[in-house]
Amino acid sequence: MKLIEWNCFNEIEAYTTCREDHGRIMNMSFNGIDDQQVLENRQRLAKTLHSDLSQMVATLQQHTTRFIEVHHSDGGRGMWSRDDALIGYDAMYTRDRHLWLWTFHADCCPVLLYCRDQKIVAAIHSGWKGTVGEIVKKVTQHLIENEGCQPQHIYAYIGPSIEQRHFEAKDDIIDLVKKMSFDTSRFYIQKEDGAYLLDSKGLIQQQLLELHVPQSHITVSPYCTIENEDLFFSYRRDKSPHRHITLISLK
Template sequence: MKLIEWKCFDEIEAYTTCSYDDKYLMNMSFNGIDDQQVLKNRQQLAKTLNTDLSQMVATLQQHTTHFIEVHSNDGGRGMFSRDDALIGYDAMYTRDRHLWLWTFHADCCPVLLYCRDQKIVAAIHSGWKGTVGEIVKKVAQHLIENEHCHPQYMYAYIGPSIEQRNFEAKDDIIDLVKKMSFDTRDFYIQKEDGTYLLNSKGLIQQQLLELQVPKQNITISPYCTIENEDLFSHIVEIKVLIVILH
């Protein structure tokens, strides 16, 4: 199974699953295509990571800016089916060790946070709706204000997603980008046909910079889900970015 690792600190592990394993589709999302095979793929991933599905948790993402704290007793939720998944949350965080947090993505930006001082990890799904709604800033700000995380010790990984050169957006999205809480003019470029190229990874990074997270603490994946077709599918939400605190 192909995994892309975020190498941060020894006390956490974080990986993005690739969409293909020797040209075999490794779908990780219960989307009705072949859920029995998805379950087998998830079990294979758990085995690869020396754990099991009862120590993993997933939400049913709905492109919201809602987030939730999860605990060890949430392990297994959303892993064997969608029936008991945490519905309507696009981000999770936990202090509990040995609990893998999942976030699903196609072209959307998956984001992981690690607050080293408080030993908290978070997994965030930031599609364009979440990005303009500033979900990453909301989660990070909550951790700073309510969980006593210091921005200086907050680390972030913005995972494989669509790059600006491939992200075409129209006025409906750009109008929302312009309403974000900071100056966004540097994050979109207008083309001759009137559409725009949008830098979603940059918008997410800026949300963290606005909270005084040091730029050197933010890692941005160079992978584009459009261009790296040997690794990713950008059509459906079938891959995951996962993180665990040891």
């Protein structure tokens, strides 16, 4: 199976799935269209990772800024059905080893964290609503203030998502961007037609920098989900209902 790896440290594993595997559409999200194939795709992924769906956990994402700590007892939730997924959370973190945390995305931005001092991993879904709501900052700040993580030991991966040159936003979104907790003026460019091009990856990276996570510890994926049609689904490009996942686990 084709996977894009975040090659960080030997004590973690982290990947993004791609849209096809030997001609098979690798949708990973139940959407009522091809749910049996989705389940088979998930089982294929688990086998590739020498794991099992009972050691994986997913939320039912709703573009919130809510997050939750998960444990081995949550393993399997959201794997065989959406019915038992953790509802309304767009981020998870854990200290438990061999538990895979999933985040679904197409053009939205997946973000992974590894707090090396406390051996904590996190998976975050940051669409534009999560980005302007500063979900990455909220999760990271919680880990620093409540879980003992030191910023100098935090590593982050900002995964494949829409690049600024394709992310057109109107005033309704930009007005929210302007209200974020730091100066955001350099992260959007106004076009001649009045719309803006928004740098969502940059906004996410700045949330981490504001908390003193070292720049050198932040990996930003060069992949654009709009441009790399051979690798990624994209709602903005073709209204695709399919999703891939970015996932992380402590070994």
